[in-house]
Amino acid sequence: xxxxxxxxxxxxxxxxxxxxxxxxxxxxxxxxxxxxxxxxxxxxxxxxxxxxxxxxxxxxxxxxxxxxxxxxxxxxxxxxxxxxxxxxxxxxxxxxxxxxxxxxxxxxxxxxxxxxxxxxxxxxxxxxxxxxxxxxxxxxxxxxxxxxxxxxxxxxxxxxxxx
Numbered sequence: 001x002x003x004x005x006x007x008x009x010x011x012x013x014x015x016x017x018x019x020x021x022x023x024x025x026x027x028x029x030x031x032x033x034x035x036x037x038x039x040x041x042x043x044x045x046x047x048x049x050x051x052x053x054x055x056x057x058x059x060x061x062x063x064x065x066x067x068x069x070x071x072x073x074x075x076x077x078x079x080x081x082x083x084x085x086x087x088x089x090x091x092x093x094x095x096x097x098x099x100x101x102x103x104x105x106x107x108x109x110x111x112x113x114x115x116x117x118x119x120x121x122x123x124x125x126x127x128x129x130x131x132x133x134x135x136x137x138x139x140x141x142x143x144x145x146x147x148x149x150x151x152x153x154x155x156x157x158x159x160x161x162x163x
Contacts, residue, residue, distance in 0.1 A: 003033075003034035003035065005030050005033060005034060010027040010028075010030070010043060011027060011028055012025040012026065012027055012043075012045065013025065013026065013027075013028075021049065021050060021051050022050065022051055022052075022053065022054075023047075023050060024044055024045060024046045024047065024050045024052070025044065025045040025047075026042045026043065026044045026045070026113075027042050027043045027044075028042070029041065029042055030042065030043070031114075037117070038116060038117055039114055039115060039116050039117050040113075040114070040115045040117055041112065041113070041114050042112075042113050043068070043110065043111070043112055043113070044110070044111055044113050045108045045109070045110045046070075046072065046101065046102075046103040046108060046109040046110075047103065047108055048103055048104065048105060048106050048107075048108075049103065049104070050102070050103055051100060051101065051102050052100055052101035052102070052113075053100065054100065054125050054127065054128065055075055055098060055099070055100040055125065055126060055127050056098065056099070056100070056123050056124060056125045056126075056132075057091070057093070057094060057095055057096075057097045057098040057099065057123070057124055057126075058091075058093050058094075058097070058115070058121055058122070058123055058124075058134075059093060059094070059121060059122040059123070059124065060093055060118045060120060060121040060122065061093055061115050061116045061117065061118055061121045062090070062091065062092055062093050062097070062115070062116045063091040063097070063099070063113070063114065063115040063116075064088065064089065064090050064091065064113075064114045064115075065083075065088070065089040065091075065101065065111045065112065065113055065114075066087075066088050066089075066111060066112040066114070067083050067084060067085050067086060067087045067088075067089075067109070067110075067111045068085065068110045068111055068112060069085050069107070069108070069109075069110045070085065070103065070105065070107045070108050070109040070110055071083065071084045071085065071105055071107070071109065072101055072102055072103040072104070072105065072109035073101070073102045073103075073104060074089055074099060074100070074101055074102075075099065075100040075101075075102065076091075076098060076099055077095070077096060077098050083101070083109075095124070095126070098126060119135075120135060121134045121135070122134065124142070129141050129142045129143065130142065
C-alpha cells in the first residue's frame with residue numbers, strides 16, 4: 001500500500017558538525033519511515049555558506065537530488081555549475097558521479113536527497129584520499145593496503161588455543 005508523508009510530518013533536525021561549513025538541517029529518513037528498504041530519502045536545507053558533505057562518490061550507490069527551493073552550486077568532476085529550483089541532479093556510482101553541493105546565497109537551498117541502499121557501500125573522498133565504509137562508519141586513508149597473508153603466521157597457535 002502506498003504511504004504518503006505529509007509536509008507537516010517532516011521533522012527537521014540540525015546536523016551540527018565540528019566544522020560549521022557542514023552544518024545544515026535534514027529530515028528523518030522518509031523512505032525508511034514508509035517501510036522502503038532499497039533507498040534512502042531525506043529533505044535537506046543548506047543555509048548560506050554551507051556544503052552538503054565533503055566532495056565524494058559512492059562505490060555501490062546512485063544518488064539523486066531534486067532542488068525544491070533556492071539555488072546553489074554543484075561541484076562535479078568537471079568543475080562547478082549552478083543548480084536552481086526544479087533541477088534534478090543524477091550522481092551515478094563510481095568516480096564519474098563525484099559531487100558536492102554548496103549554497104553561497106542568502107536563501108536556503110532545500111532539496112530531496114534520494115540514494116539507493118545496497119548491503120555494502122564505500123564512499124570515497126578524492127580531495128583527501130579517505131574511504132568511508134558506510135555500513136560501519138569506519139574511515140580509512142586510501143593506499144594503506146596490506147598483503148593478504150600479512151600477520152596471518154600464527155594460525156597454528158590460534159587453533160591450538162581454541163582446542
